[in-house]
Amino acid sequence: MAKSFHAQWSSRMTFILAATGSAVGLGNIWRFSYLVGDSGGAAFVLVYLLCIALVGLPILVSEWMIGRRGQKNPINSLAELARKNGSSQAWILVGVSGVLAAFLILSFYSVIGGWSLSYTLSSLTGDFSGQDAATIEGLFGALLESPGMLMLWHTIFMALVLGIVAFGVNQGLEKAVRLLMPALVVLLVVLVIYGMFSGHFGEALAFMFAPDMSAFTGDVVLAAMGQAFFTLSLGMGIMISYGSYLGQEVKLLGAARTVIILDTVIALLAGLAIFPIVFANGLDPSEGPGLIFVTLPIAFGGMTAGWLLGLIFFLLLTFAALTSAISLLEPVVEFLEERSPLSRVPATVVASFAIWGLGVAALLSFNLWDFTVLFGLNIFDLLDTVTAKILLPLTGLGAVLFAGWVLSRDSVAKELGLSGGAATAWNVAARFIAPIGVILVFVFNLVG
Ligand code: PHE
Numbered sequence: 001m002a003k004s005f006h007a008q009w010s011s012r013m014t015f016i017l018a019a020t021g022s023a024v025g026l027g028n029i030w031r032f033s034y035l036v037g038d039s040g041g042a043a044f045v046l047v048y049l050l051c052i053a054l055v056g057l058p059i060l061v062s063e064w065m066i067g068r069r070g071q072k073n074p075i076n077s078l079a080e081l082a083r084k085n086g087s088s089q090a091w092i093l094v095g096v097s098g099v100l101a102a103f104l105i106l107s108f109y110s111v112i113g114g115w116s117l118s119y120t121l122s123s124l125t126g127d128f129s130g131q132d133a134a135t136i137e138g139l140f141g142a143l144l145e146s147p148g149m150l151m152l153w154h155t156i157f158m159a160l161v162l163g164i165v166a167f168g169v170n171q172g173l174e175k176a177v178r179l180l181m182p183a184l185v186v187l188l189v190v191l192v193i194y195g196m197f198s199g200h201f202g203e204a205l206a207f208m209f210a211p212d213m214s215a216f217t218g219d220v221v222l223a224a225m226g227q228a229f230f231t232l233s234l235g236m237g238i239m240i241s242y243g244s245y246l247g248q249e250v251k252l253l254g255a256a257r258t259v260i261i262l263d264t265v266i267a268l269l270a271g272l273a274i275f276p277i278v279f280a281n282g283l284d285p286s287e288g289p290g291l292i293f294v295t296l297p298i299a300f301g302g303m304t305a306g307w308l309l310g311l312i313f314f315l316l317l318t319f320a321a322l323t324s325a326i327s328l329l330e331p332v333v334e335f336l337e338e339r340s341p342l343s344r345v346p347a348t349v350v351a352s353f354a355i356w357g358l359g360v361a362a363l364l365s366f367n368l369w370d371f372t373v374l375f376g377l378n379i380f381d382l383l384d385t386v387t388a389k390i391l392l393p394l395t396g397l398g399a400v401l402f403a404g405w406v407l408s409r410d411s412v413a414k415e416l417g418l419s420g421g422a423a424t425a426w427n428v429a430a431r432f433i434a435p436i437g438v439i440l441v442f443v444f445n446l447v448g
Contacts (some may be wrong), residue, residue: 003222012250013178016258018327019242021177023263024184025324026112027231031293031319032267033274035227041207042213044224045271051437052264058426058434059234059396060256062403066124067243068252069407073334074098074237077244078402080224094342094398098237099335101391103351105236107358108383110161112447113321114153114363115293116314118143123310127391133281140176140290150363158359161325162352165333166345177323181433184265184316187309191273194299199276207285208271218445225441226388231263231303235392238327240399241334253416289380329355360385373411397438404430 036044070077082091122128128136143149195201227353229235270292277295279286287294300310331350336347361369364376372378377385403412404427412430413423 002030011253014102015242015246015250016255017175017177019241019255019259019298020181020237020262021320021323022233022238022242022327023116023231023259023324024181024266024320026317026321027324028263028267028320029110029270030116030289032227032231033270034287034289035274036208037224037278037291038211038288039220039223040215041285042209043213045208045268046211047224048219049264051225051427051441052260053230054429055225055396055434055437056228056234056254057260058403059229059400059428060232060239060260061252061416062400062430063234063237063239063396064243064246064252064256065164065403065407065412066399066416067240068210068246068248070240071244073244073338074240074331075335076338076412077240079307082403082406085119085406087407089408091398091402094395094402095237095240095285097391097398098235098240099331101236101387101395102238102257102331103355103389104328104358104383104391105230105353106161106325106332107240108362108380109321109325109328110158110355111150111154111363111380113157113161113318113325114150114155115143116318116321117157118149118153119293120314120318122297122309126181127131127308128297129307131297131301133283133294133298136301137283139297140293143293143368144290147367150366151360154359154363155356157325158322158352158356160322161329163328163346164326165352166348168224168344175393176319180316180319181262182313185269187267187313187316188273189271189317190295191313192269194303195273198280198299199275200279200301201276203279204272204275207275207279208268212369216239216397218447222389222442222445225438229392229396231267232260233324233327235394235396236328237331237395241331251417253418265397270407304333317378353410356393393438393441396437400430400434404435416435 012094015309066075066077066081070081072080073090073095076077077094078091079089082089115368122139195204233239274292275285276293277299278291281295281298283295297310298314300313302304329348332351332355333344333348336342336351337344340347342350361381362383365380374382409427413419413426416426418426
């Protein structure tokens with residue numbers, strides 16, 4: 001008895017760690033803070049929190065449920081469940097667009113992972129110590145202007161991801177998440193406290209939490225929803241895969257709550273660490289993707305032993321980025337393995353090379369290819385926009401519609417351990433609130 005209880009607990013922990021490892025990454029720190037700055041602050045944060053609760057939670061649970069019932073990769077799970085429930089095979093499109101999104105996201109994600117690696121080294125060599133804000137901004141500018149450096153770091157990051165996935169050492173990595181994730185939280189708290197004393201904390205709080213009605217534009221709302229999908233790793237089949245390894249005993253709603261709280265707390269802490277420094281140094285909050293790479297080194301540069309804190313911070317950030325990147329490569333490799341004659345290692349190499357190549361195009365948009373290709377966006381922004389604002393929400397919409405309308409109501413209520421009013425609430429959320437939320441955001445964006 002005691003033994004089986006222990007076994008269950010341990011598998012639930014591993015699952016939550018894997019899901020958290022995928023969810024917590026550059027999205028929480030790099031992407032969240034730069035979008036908050038870019039989208040005028042509190043309006044974005046508010047819509048983001050609403051999207052996490054009303055749309056993210058039902059979709060996360062739906063994806064896990066599809067995986068656990070299908071017991072296969074996302075595409076085959078959907079195909080089988082659709083067949084069993086007498087529904088159309090067109091549902092597999094949800095899985096296919098997820099794989100495409102993973103491929104596109106990893107290409108630019110690896111470029112930013114490379115920045116994080118590069119900043120780890122710069123912290124170690126003391127590049128930021130005692131430097132003023134302008135010099136530190138200049139260092140970031142110099143990195144962006146150097147295709148060679150960007151390519152070097154992007155290549156190293158992608159090689160690490162390839163190595164880990166090809167040799168299947170993900171397991172050990174997930175165990176490390178257990179230790180490193182709390183360390184990341186502690187470091188962020190230290191930075192928030194630093195911001196309270198040395199930065200313009202009040203201004204940062206107002207910026208993040210006191211919304212200005214005129215800031216609720218269609219684009220801000222769409223960006224906030226895109227971020228909710230991105231940060232929870234939704235709409236790509238990743239959570240469907242993770243669900244497929246899951247035993248029946250795990251309570252999906254409780255697990256989702258844990259993952260979502262961790263993910264959201266880390267993002268909000270990152271914002272509270274970064275904006276006091278932005279305002280204290282007269283920096284522009286809408287400076288874009290470079291925001292954390294300019295602000296945090298300023299804070300580290302001004303602290304005693306800041307090089308050490310910087311080193312630890314960027315190491316932890318790189319680590320969080322790696323665990324997320326691995327979860328992004330996995331579906332692409334799985335897809336190639338099952339749909340082509342390639343076995344695991346060659347499939348990993350082929351997928352990584354293709355992703356690396358697209359990443360090179362993305363990094364050149366900061367320098368040599370600094371021109372717009374479509375809709376006024378360069379390649380980097382286009383990859384980010386098409387995935388986060390279009391592909392992820394649409395794929396997630398498919399997953400929650402499937403769970404709400406195709407899977408039988410009673411079996412879902414039983415699986416989630418819900419009855420009476422709670423079962424009805426889930427049903428309303430999965431059938432109406434989450435899907436209508438996604439659709440409304442699209443409509444609002446068209447008119448707003
Ligand atoms: N959720 C990860 C992050 O916040 C990124 C990611 C997106 C990972 C989509 C997997 C799938 O950094």
